[in-house]
Amino acid sequence: MLELIVIILSFFIFMVLLQRTVRKFMGLDTSWQAIFQGRDPYVNDRHRKLNQIFVLIGITLLIGHYMVFNFDNLTYVILITFVLIFRGLDIFMFWKHRPQEKVHWIMLINTVVILSFFGFLLALSNSIAV
Numbered sequence: 001m002l003e004l005i006v007i008i009l010s011f012f013i014f015m016v017l018l019q020r021t022v023r024k025f026m027g028l029d030t031s032w033q034a035i036f037q038g039r040d041p042y043v044n045d046r047h048r049k050l051n052q053i054f055v056l057i058g059i060t061l062l063i064g065h066y067m068v069f070n071f072d073n074l075t076y077v078i079l080i081t082f083v084l085i086f087r088g089l090d091i092f093m094f095w096k097h098r099p100q101e102k103v104h105w106i107m108l109i110n111t112v113v114i115l116s117f118f119g120f121l122l123a124l125s126n127s128i129a130v
């Protein structure tokens with residue numbers, strides 16, 4: 001379990017560095033406040049709530065998989081499809097209303113990286129459980 005915590009903390013640091021790099025590459029604000037808080041309170045509050053739901057689902061699945069359940073590949077594919085549809089619609093709506101801000105690209109990159117990381121953790125927990 002300690003390995004899982006270290007990997008998750010390492011991933012958090014990686015995501016912060018990825019945010020700063022992508023924002024710098026796109027010419028956006030790279031301050032810590034821009035990364036963690038943003039400027040638009042309505043959009044950021046809505047995205048914060050959606051991200052909290054996204055994180056809770058992911059953590060619940062990881063803990064449930066690590067402690068209780070045994071998911072197969074089909075379950076993971078269904079989960080990825082659901083999350084991609086959910087995040088895809090969210091990214092599309094953000095792009096439709098504010099195409100000039102380029103934040104939708106950061107959201108898309110974050111979604112792909114986070115889903116890859118969840119897949120890696122599920123595969124890792126399968127190898128630890130065996």
